[in-house]
Amino acid sequence: MSAGASGARRIDGKAFAAGLRARVAGQVAAFHQQAGRVPGLAVVLVGEDPASQVYVRNKGRETVAAGMASFEHRLSADTPTATLLDLIARLNADDRVDGILVQLPLPKGVDEALVLAAIDPAKDVDGFHVVNAGRLALGQPGLVPCTPLGCLMLLEDTLGDLAGLEAVVIGRSAIVGKPMAQLLLSRHCTVTLAHSRTRDLPAVCRRADIVVAAVGRPELVRADWIKPGATVIDVGINRVSTPDGKTRLVGDVAFDDVEAVAGALTPVPGGVGPMTIACLLANTMQAAEARARTP
Ligand SMILES: Nc1nc(=O)c2c([nH]1)NC[C@@H]1CN(c3ccc(C(=O)N[C@@H](CCC(=O)O)C(=O)O)cc3)C=[N+]21
Numbered sequence: 034m035s036a037g038a039s040g041a042r043r044i045d046g047k048a049f050a051a052g053l054r055a056r057v058a059g060q061v062a063a064f065h066q067q068a069g070r071v072p073g074l075a076v077v078l079v080g081e082d083p084a085s086q087v088y089v090r091n092k093g094r095e096t097v098a099a100g101m102a103s104f105e106h107r108l109s110a111d112t113p114t115a116t117l118l119d120l121i122a123r124l125n126a127d128d129r130v131d132g133i134l135v136q137l138p139l140p141k142g143v144d145e146a147l148v149l150a151a152i153d154p155a156k157d158v159d160g161f162h163v164v165n166a167g168r169l170a171l172g173q174p175g176l177v178p179c180t181p182l183g184c185l186m187l188l189e190d191t192l193g194d195l196a197g198l199e200a201v202v203i204g205r206s207a208i209v210g211k212p213m214a215q216l217l218l219s220r221h222c223t224v225t226l227a228h229s230r231t232r233d234l235p236a237v238c239r240r241a242d243i244v245v246a247a248v249g250r251p252e253l254v255r256a257d258w259i260k261p262g263a264t265v266i267d268v269g270i271n272r273v274s275t276p277d278g279k280t281r282l283v284g285d286v287a288f289d290d291v292e293a294v295a296g297a298l299t300p301v302p303g304g305v306g307p308m309t310i311a312c313l314l315a316n317t318m319q320a321a322e323a324r325a326r327t328p
Pocket residue numbers: 088134135136137138159179180270282301302303304305306307308309310
């Protein structure tokens with residue numbers, strides 16, 4: 034193979050997500066038959082962050098495409114925490130609503146922890162509530178955060194059984210890194226959760242059969258960090274400026290270099306991002322079925 038030639042399989046998250054959304058759409062149709070209603074997802078957007086507006090629009094479109102009901106609530110950036118808590122209480126009580134997602138980050142001045150704690154854990158399709166985080170930590174069934182769940186699906190589709198593999202997760206956020214580590218542990222990986230204070234991160238990564246990068250640092254992970262043949266999952270979505278004055282999306286992984294060494298890796302875009310939204314729909318379906326069982 035010539036220098037720089039690609040050795041890695043490109044993991045097609047976009048295609049996998051389309052398949053998952055189609056399977057969810059089938060479950061929605063069956064649920065509609067049995068329950069006489071469709072699952073519903075409420076998305077709450079506070080403020081006018083342009084990236085958040087794009088995500089929320091995409092979520093709404095894909096929710097409807099899967100046959101579910103979509104409820105969007107847009108509030109101004111200066112909305113008091115109490116008003117938001119009031120809305121959450123109404124959504125908790127609304128039987129048409131199976132899933133509630135409050136788009137993060139919330140504007141400064143809103144008490145994020147208080148808002149997330151107010152969501153009924155049975156409707157917490159983001160899996161951010163302490164009850165669902167605790168269930169995941171204890172290995173109990175519950176709602177699992179969408180991004181790490183999507184990463185796990187791609188890993189199992191690529192590698193099959195993950196038992197015994199060395200996994201290094203870079204980034205310890207409550208939304209991705211920590212739940213990712215818990216999920217890999219549940220699949221019997223040997224898990225290292227690395228972060229900004231980790232000593233010799235390249236050497237730690239070189240042990241890994243699986244690297245999940247979730248730090249938000251453009252192209253941090255280089256080719257010489259990767260054991261030949263390893264599977265690399267790139268959670269980063271970084272918008273960077275190019276010399277010609279435009280912007281483009283890059284991940285936390287130096288894709289072109291790592292592609293020559295890795296066994297398989299996800300691109301950005303078209304990797305983990307589409308899986309996040311597909312898993313949100315899957316979680317909403319799961320919440321609807323659980324609520325239908327225990328009204
Ligand atoms: N409560 C909450 N839950 C979230 O799940 C949540 C959130 N807040 N806040 C923002 C982040 C970000 N996020 C993404 C979802 C889809 C793509 C996605 O589909 N990306 C595409 C294209 C991206 C583009 O072109 O801009 C891709 O990677 O191929 C990206 C990012 C969900 N988030």
